[in-house]
Amino acid sequence: MRIAISGAGIAGPTLAYWLARAGHVPTLIERAPALRTGGYVIDFWGLGYQVAQRMGIEAAVREAGYQVQSLRAVDAAGHRQAQVSVDAFRRATGGRYAAIARSDLAAEIYAAVANDVETVFGDTITGIDNGPASVGLTFARAPDREFDLVIGADGLHSTVRELGFGSAAGHERFLGAMVAACVVDGYRPRDELTYVTYNIPGRQVARFALRDDRTLFLFVGRCDNPVAIGHVDACLAWLHREFGGGGWECPQILAAVGRSQDLYFDTVSQIRLDRWSRGRVALVGDAAACPSLLAGEGTGLAMLEAYVLAGELHATQGRHAEAFANYERRLHSFVVEKQDSALRMVGFFAAETKLGLWLRRLGLRAAQLPPIARLLAVRAFRDELVLPDYPM
């Protein structure tokens, strides 16, 4: 089948890889003019990590990633409040864990398909005619084209979802926080392989040292209503408003952020849909069921969904309605549970009150004790689902 995939992030190229392996002809359509760079660092583990192993990219992912040693919480004066080793977490995943820049993971996945699939960069789908025998697509730049199926892998603000499933309003659940991230050159201090966090009520800023003398900053802040995204100035204004009065390194971090070329700014939201397909249109990854950064495993879930969707299309010999139904039956409630447990993490990222901050500190201190770390890790990394085998 000719299958159009909107979005060359994590889910899109994973899906393209498995579809091509199964003998289909996928076409990736990416709005950005080239693969996106910069962004933020993710924890990559779980069933998605196993999908990466099956794609033969584990070694490349580990090489591009970082063997993070610990998470450190500091106070306004920079004094250590708690430091948790990530060893227990690494062991709980059986070593199937990497901390890696999202864009580096996306590049490794894309490298596995780049020679086998057509990719159209710098374009976007503008219309979907979801017919009984095929799907007609119109594009912002390219001429109209016909496909057998179209899959939205275009992230939290998915165009395919909007065109095929109606406006975002009913699907997006704003979780009451904004997130910003950026990478800057030459920042000091570095604290190699340590994820350093500083919290004030309702806000967290974190830094992590990257290779080539770069540093990643991640900011999460609570707010009642979403702040308009899409403008660097809006992001900078928000950062100064929320973190301008902060202690620790806030003043020098804000000064460094002002020099960054690549500022990521978005709402912390989930996507909740009863169905992930309509006719010949289906969704994967954040487009279908964004769990938000609070879940800490959106990439793994995106890869799992892409793999199972391709596998079901293969297992049903291309009977798409049956394949889409099986895909949803296998994964929908599993993913909704992940989304539900992510909601409980908002206090960890950005505790709202002094009491909340104190409890967070207490929790981190408790996690310094190996038995408690083991217990937490096993609970956090346990998956009830076994990755299905498909002969692709």
Ligand SMILES: Cc1cc2nc3c(=O)[nH]c(=O)nc-3n(C[C@H](O)[C@H](O)[C@H](O)COP(=O)(O)OP(=O)(O)OC[C@H]3O[C@@H](n4cnc5c(N)ncnc54)[C@H](O)[C@@H]3O)c2cc1C
């Ligand atoms: C700050 C932050 C921290 C996170 N931390 C973690 C973590 O620790 N662990 C983890 O597993 N996950 C984490 N996540 C979540 C993770 O990044 C996502 O779940 C994952 O990237 C989803 O992959 P995706 O392919 O569905 O979407 P994306 O990675 O967002 O890719 C979507 C792609 O579609 C493209 N696109 C968008 N619109 C269009 C269009 N109209 N036409 C064509 N292309 C389009 C985009 O340019 C992009 O390339 C984090 C997220 C954030 C924001």
